[in-house]
Amino acid sequence: MKILSTKNEQIKHLVHLKDKRDRDRHQEYIIEGYRELFHAKNANIPLKKIFYCPELFLGQNEMDLIHSFQNCEKIECADEPFMKMSYRDRPDGLIAIASQMHRKREELEKILDSKAPFIVVVESIEKPGNLGSILRSCDATAVDALIVCDPKTDIHNPNVIRSSVGAFFLVPIFEMESHEAIRLLKEHHISVLATTPHTDTFYDDVDLRQGVAIVLGTEQLGLSDLWMGEANLKVKMPMLGTIDSLNVSNAASIMMYEVVRQRRHASRL
């Protein structure tokens, strides 16, 4: 039964999920786009419903992707109701609802018990776009876990998923309070690395081949005193200009690639 009206209750329900309160209440979230759903499929993310609008498809493989999701309601929509649901400039005819998944602490503990885990922590991050692009770099550098502490953005915000281009489904994400994350990292003897101008040590002069957690602060204020006090590695980036900080996702990515660089060169020895 193709949906023709923007007033359809199922359309309205999806539109409501753009609001955090509705996402929390229903424990659901939105996944839009071929690329994002492709990665969701490969990560075995179950969908509740998928809405599709063939007039908007950009490629040939959309129907195959839709049918690859099992136990999921598949609903065709006309252009107008689809556009009402989409949050993109260039919709590609695919939008889905999935159940929120919150990973358990035990899963993180298992990762922290592994050999030289590579962890990224973001504290009180505000902008969905920054969290999304950090996720993309986490996937690229094979980060073992991203810990999101005291976030000011919802990890299930559609813009996180969009800007992650699907890395959201590929990187194990854990949400918890800062004090709990610190306790777990310390218990597992993971070095806590903070980036700060107030040190003489450059970021590429410390050994990052052991278990390490790279901790990034908020866009506005940087890292809190709590995390700064607990950091046992403090490093700075060369800042050769006038502005005193980098965009948080850029700082995160530079640090992550330094970890990869060191571990890659070490494995050559």
Add this chain to the structure above:
Amino acid sequence: MKILSTKNEQIKHLVHLKDKRDRDRHQEYIIEGYRELFHAKNANIPLKKIFYCPELFLGQNEMDLIHSFQNCEKIECADEPFMKMSYRDRPDGLIAIASQMHRKREELEKILDSKAPFIVVVESIEKPGNLGSILRSCDATAVDALIVCDPKTDIHNPNVIRSSVGAFFLVPIFEMESHEAIRLLKEHHISVLATTPHTDTFYDDVDLRQGVAIVLGTEQLGLSDLWMGEANLKVKMPMLGTIDSLNVSNAASIMMYEVVRQRRHASRL
């Protein structure tokens, strides 16, 4: 004479400058925020007008900053007309109009003639936020010039300036067509470095201590065949996950910091 009405013609004029066509027609642009105006001041950017709303000031130094701009009209506004002009979530009571500045090719040629120039090129960049955060990294890594080729975003878009947190005023920016940029770089024997998965060379295995231009492609499609064909250094980043690319400003920042790392270590020898 304090402006009380949102219908004031000067308020309307500034609001129109949010539109690229009006910015182009008047050859003006908007600078909002204390931090941005502070860097504009230090870079000797002349302002035409500055609007201020003391009720919204967040600090103590706003009036001093305002008075430090000479030959500039200073206009107090009530809260309501100020909010109409602001494009921020948290306005801080300062917003100005400046004349657009377009740097001349001769200035770029002089930079390209210097010793081991460090150039960044962005091709057809679309998102103001990406351009802004690339500018921030350019400032931090002392890039000599940013060349913006065939942009799909206006470099004077308010969101470029906002996300650059003022680096817009600190980094020499040149706008030109790709074929002209290629000609200038080649004439001055600057290595053109492209990032691509289709090479065996890692980004940290090439010598970046000589004059180099790091070229970044669009968010959607990467680098064009034109630039890829002209690149004499092709490097890849380790991509250890599933997603095949990084956010463009993250990729740019990692490459820029690799240049700094190599040059810093070389200077220690």
